[in-house]
Amino acid sequence: MDEKLQISLDKLPVKRLEAIEENGAERFPSDVEYDEKRLSLIRRIDFAWAIEKDDKKKQKKSSKETSTPWQWQSMVENLQLAQQELTVVLDLIHTVETNDAVTVASMTRPKPLPNEVLSDLAIAAATKLQCFRHLGKYFKQSAKALEQQIAREARFYGALIRLQQNWKVKRQRVAVSSSGNEGFTFDLFDNTLHDPASVFRPSSLSMVRVDHDPAGMLAINLPQNSCRSLQFGFVGAHSCDGIESSKMKIHSSVQHQSMETEKESVSDDESVRETHSLLREVHQAIFYDQVFDLVNREAFNQSLGANVTGIRENYLQLSIGQGNSVFISLVPSGQGDQTVNGAGTQDLENAILPLDSLEGVKLPEEKQDTFNKSGLPNRMSCEIYLQQIFLEHVFVRAMDKHVSTGTRVSGQQGKEHSGLLGHFCMSLAHRIFSNKVLVELENVVSGVPYLQLASNPTWNSRTSSWTLFMKIPESILNANCRTQTSELNNMKNIAKYLFRSKVVVTDDCINVEGEGAPNLIGLFKENTQERSSMNRYDCDLADLPVIILQQVASQIIRWLQEEALMVGIKVNRDFLCLSFELEQGETLSLLAHVDPEDAQGCISWWLIMEDGLAEERKLHMDISDGSSEYRKFLGHLSLDVLHSTLMDVNSNPISLRSEDKQHSQLFLFGKDELEGLLLIYKKRIGVLRKQIVRVKVRQNNVGLKNSKHSFLWRRSILDLRSEMGSMEENFIPPIGLAIEEVLSGGYMRQRHSQGYASSGDDLEDDACSRLRTPSPPIPRVWSRIEIMENVLWLVSAAFIVYYGDRNSNMIYLLWHDERIRRMPLYIGMACVAMNIMIFCYTSMLAWSSRRFDEKWEVTSISALPFVTLLGLISFCFFSFALWPIWSFLTLPLLFTLFMACMVVFPYFIIGTFRSQNDVLRTD
Amino acid sequence: MECVVQGIIETQHVEALEILLQGLCGVHRERLRIHEICLKSGPNLGVVASEVRLLCDLEQPEPTWTVRHIGGAMRGAGAEQISVLVRTMVESKASKNVLRLFYALGYKLDHELLRVGFAFLFQRGAQITVTVSSINKMLKLHATDEAVPVTPGIQLVEVTAPASSENYTEVVAAVSSFCEYLAPLLHLSKPGISTGVVPTAAAAAASLMSDGGGTTL
Structure with a gap:
């Protein structure tokens, strides 16, 4: 190989x-x-x-x-x-x-040997395997990375899509410089709401860039201190702690958010929610910016309602009238402040403190308290209201318009909402003002017990309305209307006695509208019959309580007048005065005095007595040096006391028509202001009695009205008695009882003379057991006519006595003249002497029992027929005896002498008895 | 016809609600004290049983009476979609002997209650009335002075607005848009659908009251 x-x-x-x-x-x-x-x-x-x-x-x-x-x-x-x-x-x-x-x-x-080849192969395979393993590892790694990236992207886009449902997301086409930024932005400046050439400038905040955070999550970047919030307050009435606490919340939320983003474990949901809320805050801040911008524009555009008094960066101070100023400012809400809270608050501190320096006044703490109590509305609610107005009228309306017509001319729209700040300031001013008015009204209502206050809904932020009710208590009306049987009539009466006056506050004008309010025309017209005339007029805050009280008082006067007319008394209504004509040109007036400052009650009453020549003095009535003018302070009377006062006057037409002014005066006072009066009663009880007898005699002539009068009379006695109960114990009651007896005696006699059965049980009331306190004598005051009359009587009597029958005077004639029938003369004289003796005896009897005032009345009643008889007999005998000398002239002569005695007798202690007798005899 | 939504709020947040309402409405609040007497027709009166409410406004110096009959709510798919109940309502002022009249007609007293609270009446697209009141029951008949609250700690918020068959859609829109502003504090829904108190109420109330709720700033 x-x-x-x-x-x-x-x-x-x-x-x-x-x-x-x-x-x-x-x-x-x-x-x-x-x-x-x-x-x-x-x-x-x-x-x-x-x-x-x-x-x-x-x-x-x-x-x-x-x-x-x-x-x-x-x-x-x-x-x-x-x-x-x-x-x-x-x-x-x-x-x-x-x-x-x-x-x-x-x-x-x-x-190579076969094993070598094999081992080579094995090594090659092993290295290949190693390589593949490495490759596999690498691929796995990159796959993982890709997976991760995809997951992050999915998170990001998921969050983005979710936020896109609520927010407008924009993708910028500009090539991005750095990796990891896709160029997404949130467009918070909502274009759909506004016109293209809108009045708003897009805020720097309006674009919020979206970033990836390391965790692949969506994150938004905000510039430091970018979020600002609108702050509203009253100059001189702000506190730092409140603002701090409200801002603190945002602080904490921000920090919370920043911490959350760091944490991996946070779920997507939560972070989306966080981002959402953050975006909302930014959106809100944009809104605040816009509102502030609008406010600024309007503040300088128009001059209605608000005047700019101070301006700084992100701060506007407006004066809204009536010495109130508000400020509107943008304060950083600490967005993105990653520093400690202290820095943020320091910031706020800086934002606030210059205010004080600007104002130059530091209100002390207690002053602030009162300031706020004086009717400043809640700061928060004002802030909400301001935002609300702008939201509703600018933004929402703009959106509607946009939807309906697409594009529009922006100038027109700008015009449309130009009055918003004015409206806001005026409603604010109105709210402050109406709070003041309300306080005034409540003061008035608390000062006048029979007045009630109800507020009416007006549906308008710049109008407030209240109604003041005055209702005559049913008890008075029922007592009064008992004679009227028809229920319908009664209903009508009730309707008639409900007075109302309406107070409407529009912006800062007070309009008072009411029935029978005193006005100039009514003052001149003097027409008492126009009752349903509605008067409305404007006034200012300082005058309001006085005007309201005048209205109320005049309504009471009017009511009293009608009551008086119904009973049949002639009264004149003058501005706040009800005057009764007495005889001889004297007037008795009930005068309302109005004083909103009075703590006890805002309406008090005076009784004023004037003589006939006082017409021109009416003008300077309050100068109390008038010699013949008599003023009496009655105090803060309730309606029923007032009514019964009037009824007293009504029930005693006689006392008003009597010649003796003083008596009527006494009588009226006795009813109304017991404390001072009862003294007079006590001293003048004899005079009073005479008055009562006269009452009786006159009433006999009145005829039909008797029953009514007697009823009212009785009522007034009852009132008197009930009032008596509440008086001081050691002083008033015996006198009161004495009066009662006198009055009831008169009453009884009055009935007696009308032929009714009389029980006289009123007389048996326990009138003893209490000590009387002495009181100073009160000098008697004569009117000129009275003096003339008396002088005339005396002069004529002197003339008669002096001239006699032209030859010799009367004394001589009575002693020596042969023509007088001696026997009847002596009998007549004996009768007179007997009369005198009877009086002496009865009065001695009364003195001896130390209960003069009471017993005297009783005994004189029992002796009365006898005395009258003797008087008549003596008159007849005198006439018969003197007839030969004066023939027909005897009667006037005797009458003249009697009248002269009448004039003279009051100056003797017991003269009163005889004079009364004589009255009876002559009538 | 009237449009109505209801909700409940805890008494401790009522003050904050008042501030919010004051801001939203811009009008003064009216005090509210209404004695409400619900009468049901007797057995032989009319074809269908009817229910009449007599309202006696005790806030007025002279109590004024109103007789009100609330009819059935609007039904159908359209009514399901809107968040506001639209129902027929007939109302009339009455004289003070109206109770006697209805007794004489054969109506029987079903129940009576006393509403004590306040109301805001304002114009905002419609004439909206917001009443915040606590419902009291009377232990003795007509003893309004001795009334005890039915649900102590919780008050009823009712937003009503009169409407007609022509314009009720606008009124509904106005009412529901108004209700949105109250959202953080309370949730308003059709009567009969209870939504309970809002969990965010406490926080919202705290932020509204943050400057002391009328205390010194």
Whole structure:
């Protein structure tokens, strides 16, 4: 098997792939250069012949040695040969190893033994196997890498597709510079909503680049501090902690997100969600940017409602009127801030602090408290409202328009929402203002117990409306309407007695609308009958409580007036005053006094007494130096007390019409302001009694109205009694009871004279056991007419006494004249003397029992018929006795003398008794 | 007709809801105190049984009465798709003797309840009324002063808007778009489909109240 095995190791000139990178890029060897070529040519030099020659030499040598046999010779030669061969082989190997410039072109190989061949084959197979194994490993590796890559891509695109459902993804066609970036971006600036030439400038944020993160997951890159949020607040009413806390949340979420991306274990779902929320935040920030942009534009475009008072980077301060300012600013929400939170808050701190320096005022803590209490709306809700307005009117509307008409002229749209900031500021101002109005109204309502407040829905953010109700209590009406049987009538009455006035606040104008509100026209017209006239007028906040109270008071006055008219009393209504005409030109007026500052009650009442010549003094009524003007403060009366006051006046027309003004005055006060009045009662009880008798007499003449009056009278007594109960114990009650008795006595007598049965049980009320306190005497005040009258009576009486029958005076005549019938004269005189004695006796009896006021009344009642009889008898006898001298003139003469006595008697202590008697007698 | 959606909210989040509503509506809130009396027709009254609700507004100084009849909801595929219930509703102001009238007509008292809360009424595509109220039951008949809450801690939120057969689609759109704004705090759905409280409510409420909910800033 002598054959040559040729091994050629030179490379093929084919361009071979040198390496394949993991990402599939192939690397080729560089072209073969000249040196290398030459080297390879050298390598191909064949050394075969030299080796053959060597072999021959060796063989020759070995044959020679065999001829000279040395037994070890052959072995030595063999060894030498072997060594030579070995050196050659080593040489060759060495040469090949050191520089492969030697190529073994061909080599004769000794014929291999079959086992050698087999082992060769085995080795070849083994190396081949090794190679294949390597190859397999390599392929496996690259397959794995590819698989991984595909998985990552799948993750990425899966996430991208999922986000694409909600976000607009753009692929940029621009050649990408670096590997691993496909040029995907999220387009957060929503073009569909806006016009091409829109008012919005695209924000730098609007394009968000999408990146692969090392885990193959979708990641987005945001510039530092890119997310800003809109912040709204009231100047002078802000706190840092609130903002911090709200921003802190975003901080934490951001950090959370960044941590998540680092973690491999996070699931796709979660990371998509994170990205989604991040994108949403960015979107929101864009929205805030746009809103702020719009606000800025509008703030300088128009001047309605808002004035710019301060501006800085990302900060706008607006004044919205009434001394309120708001600021709108963009603050970084710390997006992408990987530093600690402290840095972010520091940032915010910086954003806020200049405010104070700008303002120049640092409000103290308690001031802030009150400030907020004064009706500033919640900062958060204002912020929401601002965003809401812009969202609804700019963005949503723009979208609708876009959908419906496609493209439109942008200028028109810009016009359309130009009033939004104005609207916002005005609604804000309105809200603040209406809160103030509400506070005022609540103050008024709390000050007037019979007033109620209800708010009305207006459906408008710039209009608020409240209704003030005043309802006359049913109790008064029922008591009043008892005579009216028809229910329909009653219903009507109830409707009639519900007054309402409406307060409407539009922007910052208050409009008050109400029935019977006092206005200038009503003031001049004096027409009391127009009741359903609605008046509306504007006012400002400072005047509001006064106007409301005036309205309420005037409605009460009107109501009282109607009540009075219904009973039949003539009253005049003046602005806030109800005046009753008394006799002799005197007027008694009930005057409402309105004071919103009053803590006890906003409406108080005064009673004012004027004499006839006070008409012109009405103008300066509040100057209380009028000599004949009498003012009395009644206090804050409730409606039913007020009503019963009126009814008192109504029930005593007599007292009003009496000549004696003071009595009526006393009477009214006695009902209304007990504390001061009862003193007067006590001192003037006799006068009062006379008044009551007169009442009775007059009422006899009134006729039909008697029943009603007596009813009201009784009611007023009951009221009095109930009020009495609440008065101070040690002072008022005995007097009160005394009054009661007087009043009921009058009442009883009144009935008696009408022919009703009288039980007189009212008189038996326990009127004892309590001490009276002394009170100072009150000087009596005479009116001019009264004085004239009295003087006239006295002068005429003096004339009669002095002139007598022209010859001698009257005293002389009574003593010496023969024409007088002596016997009837003496009898008449005896009767008069007896009358005097009776009075003395009864009064002494009363004094002795120390219960003068009460007993005196009782005994005089029992003695009354007797006294009257005696008086009449004496009158007759006097007439008969004096007839011969004066004949017909006797009667006027006697009457004149009697009147003179009337005038004089009050100045005697017991004169009152007689004068009353005489009244009865003459009438 | 009216469009209506309902939801519930925990009482501790009502304040946040109020802030949100105040911002969204821009109007003042109205206090609400309504005594609701539900009457059912007697056995021999009419062909079909009917139910009438008498509402007495106790917030007014003079209680005003309203009689309301709520009819059946709109049905069909179209109604299924929208997220708002559209139903017929007839309402009328009444005088104060309306209860007597219905008793005389043969109606029987079924139940009564007292709603206490607040309402926002505003114009937004439609006249939307949002009422947030706690439902109270009365232990004694008509004893509105001694009412006890039926579900303490949970209040009912109801969004209603009047509609007509012509425009109800717009009203539905307006109502449902409004409801979306309330989403973080509460979920509103058709009456009868209970959705429960929203898990995100606490977080949303906290962020709304973050500046103290009207406390000093």
